[in-house]
Amino acid sequence: MTVKNADRDAIVHGKITEKPLREQPSYPTWAIKLVMAITGLIFGLYVLVHMVGNLKIYMPDHAGVAAINEYGEFLRTMGGPIFPRESILWVFRIVLLVALVLHVHGAFALHGRSTRSRGKFKRTNLVGGLNSFSTRSMLVTGLILLLFVIFHVLDLTMGVAPAAPDAFAHGEIYANLIASFSRWPVAIFYILAMVVLFLHLSHGIYLAVSDLGITGKRWRQVLLVVAYLVPAIVMIGNISMPLSIALGWLS
Template structure:
């Protein structure tokens, strides 16, 4: 941003800065915000579908393993095994990279533009708290995603349980969540998801250009309700396994 003024004395004493606060970025901030909004909505849809699928664990091993087999073989025989699954994985990986890049780029630009001054007089609220902790909750979620993949997808020791066996989805989930430490870590990550997703979905409404008063009220409600339902659904799974199986 550049400030122009004819007051030469103010300029000379440094009260007015005529130099840009930062260089013109290669990618404009609006494009980064739009990218984060789109990828954030994609993540939100994914965690909802993922949670609904995982709830099949309450129907028993047969149904849960059948669901896991369906994910690996969907589109067969026209598409090779795990073909569709790998397409989704690649799309999500690209989205994660873009989301992380956008987050740190915007955070750095805001910090550079603000300089040594901090925002003052902000009203304390859930939305304010989640906004201030977006980087922290994002890092927690990234660590959890890596752990989750090593644990239940790749079966890499010592993250995965010794009883891990490729293709045995139900048995792997039970073996993993039979460890109290993993359940505690899972719950912490879900609380981070609640904060990150609720604020992210709400912010995405503005970044996607949704400005209607009624729509914003509805979306504000949904941005709180949907993450809460996802997190509750995700938490009851490891607790159920640890206590009842």
């Protein structure tokens, strides 16, 4: 915003300025919110598919091979023989990594802009309940999930100690899950991380509905139900695995 038809004498004496009230950002806020919404939905779809695949831990063995191990081999050989082994899997990993970088950058950028814009004035007690708590804690829950993702990759993908158990073996998904979740501190960490994921993902989908411009009353009602139903299914499914192993129901 600038002053039109300003009094030049007043400007000279410092009473009026033609400078904008705030600097124009390199990227508009709406663009960052759009990127946050899209990358968040990518992660939401990923964790749902990932949870469904991991539930194969409950399926019976096939010819002496654990069902989840067969699933893992399928992921590594997708696209073959046209594409090299693990090439499609690495495409998915790169897409997720780029989405993660964009999502984290957007979160800090929006938080910084909000803080600078609000200044010392804070709005409180505008909304109550779970939705208000999720709103205030989005950055914190996001950081917790980032740490969880790093631990998860070191534990069950790369097998790096001390995150991973000593018995870790590449390709032996079932045995690695049993060895990892048999450690109660790790099982509890995974369970708590899934509760955090529910809070972050449910509110993230709720925000994405608005940021993507979905304004129809019927569509908003449907998608807001999905915003809580899908994260709840993911949370319950993912919690069941470390809990079943820690309690000795799977071995």
